[in-house]
Amino acid sequence: MHRMAIIDPVLHEYRSRRSLSPAGNEKDIPVTADVEADSWAVALTPRLAQFVAVARHEHVTRAAQQLGMPQSTLSRSMARLEDDLGVALFARHGRTVSLTAAGRTFLATCERALSEVDRAAESVRADADPAAGKVAFGFLHTLGSETVPELIRAFRADHPRVRFQLVQNYGESMLQRLRDGELDLCLTSPVPDAPDLVSRRLDEQKLRLVVPDDHPLASRKRIRLAEAASELFVTLEPGYGLRRITDAVCAEAGFTPKIAFEGEEAETLRGLVAAGLGVALLPPPAVPRPGVAELTVTAPRAFREIGVAWLDGHPDTPPVAAFKRFLLSRRGQLLPR
Secondary structure, three states: OOHHHHHHHHHHHHHHHOOOOOOOOOOOOOOOOOOOOOOHHHHHHHHHHHHHHHHHEEEHHHHHHHHOOOOHHHHHHHHHHHHHOOOOEEEEEEEEEEEEEHHHHHHHHHHHHHHHHHHHHHHHHOOOOOOOOOOEEEOOOHOOOOHHHHHHHHHHOOOOOEEEEEEEEEEHHHHHHHHHHOEEEEOOOOOOOOOOOEEEEEEEEEEEEEEEOOOOOOOEEEEEEEHOOEEEEEEOOOHHHHHHHHHHHHHHHHOOEEEEEEOOHHHHHHHHHHOOOOOEEEEEOOOOOOOOHHHHEEEOOOOEEEEEEEEEOOOOOOOHHHHHHHHOOOOOOOOOO
């Protein structure tokens, strides 16, 4: 609280001053921060706002009053800053001060640095706002056309201003992004079982054997998967959850699928099937695809579990917590029937 009391008035004044600046005068300067114990950043950062206040007031006493600190403490802080830098930042004129050439250069950089801190603070506070914060939400490609839009529509009926950063990807990639802090929650399959993650099963989705509409099996409504053991399969690439499920279900049926093509998206696989290039185990499409027939698999049981996962021990912002509660309330009702 004490540090905010010192910094906030300066940043507020700088925000007001920036709003009057001519467009185009600001430049984004990429910075790589060094936070080693002996770095300049660690040594100087606590005194930057104090320096800016003194530079603007050109008077240590008035700057100290603005910052709510003793004048003697501020004077010592500025003297120590100059000693650390080995450069005179101020010329003293009795009770007033003026910037040296080095001081003017340092002031411009300090103002940009404080502005970036201000923007960063405002950004994270905005993302955590209960009414209008942000949820970084990942999900499988196969859930993107129907399931996720409906979920967000229903959630925003009660939370109309919450913002979403949406990421579509395959399961392993999303779990890594959870671990990297890039996602708050993700819908994935299979439901992960990892010590650093928390996951909850929400629903399950039957898989169908998809064949070309001129295939000998196309007239069937149901099939035992073992009857397709001699077929060429088109599948997702290794690493995708649906590929692991396909391999496991085929193994349970007593065979290893012969893979003709591998892809990255389920609807692309349907297109390959329609072109007569193989058969596939896939979840139902959002919209029926011409050129294929979809058969119910009677044995073994072919399905995939859909669950939500998040990083264990990771604190939720209010909007993330609200969306998590909403997802858990949809257990058994996540997917269209």
